[in-house]
Amino acid sequence: MTKIDIPQHVTGGQLADFLGLSPRRIRQLATDHVIPHAGPQGYDFARCISGLIEHGKKAKEPDAAFTAKVRLTQARARTAERRAALAEGDLMPVDVAKEHFMAVGAALADALTGLPAEVAGHDLPLRRRLEAGVRTVRERIAMRIRKAIETAQSGGETQ
Incomplete structure (x- = not known):
């Protein structure tokens, strides 16, 4: 040695x-x-x-002041990242995203509204089945949009 x-x-x-x-x-x-x-x-x-x-x-367990400083530094870093992403156009405010979601949902609902009558014509039983199917699809779309908006507002990940 x-x-x-x-x-x-x-x-x-x-x-x-x-x-x-x-x-x-x-x-x-x-x-x-x-x-x-x-x-x-x-x-x-x-x-x-x-x-x-x-x-x-x-010092294995950090003291409260140190932990608070770390959390504050992390929060400031996240804020800076969000501001940079907004400035670069990689991110949009939740309110703007909500407006876009609502506009897409409204466009889909409008597109589906006349579809059963257009497809089924005078076949009333077929038209009723198509209307029920369209109604179900519209409800699912509305539910997914609501979930996406709630997730975006809470800062979580969308699925």
Whole structure:
């Protein structure tokens, strides 16, 4: 096994470089008593590493303030993504989508309205069956449009 020379004391800059942190963050960690403060010879390297390990063990559960900051950052990112998608035309406001859904539904209902009479002519039993079928189709379309609008308004995925 190769022997590694580990210094007993290091400067704040050396400790920061080793840990991939800034010297300011090293000072914050010392102020927060995560690592011991630097003495006349600098930071006690082994005690600093030990302090960071203990801190990591205790920090498995994030505190409420950290969790709130993460959620706020995520919410801001989602808002920025939505604004960008709207600006690029990849997304439309729910109210506009609702108007489009309603217009498509109305166009379908209008197209189906005269179909039974047109197809069945004077054959009354056939016309009644076609009207019942068209009514069922219109109800299904209306239900799917309502579901799509509700899903869009709640921010969920459409199916």
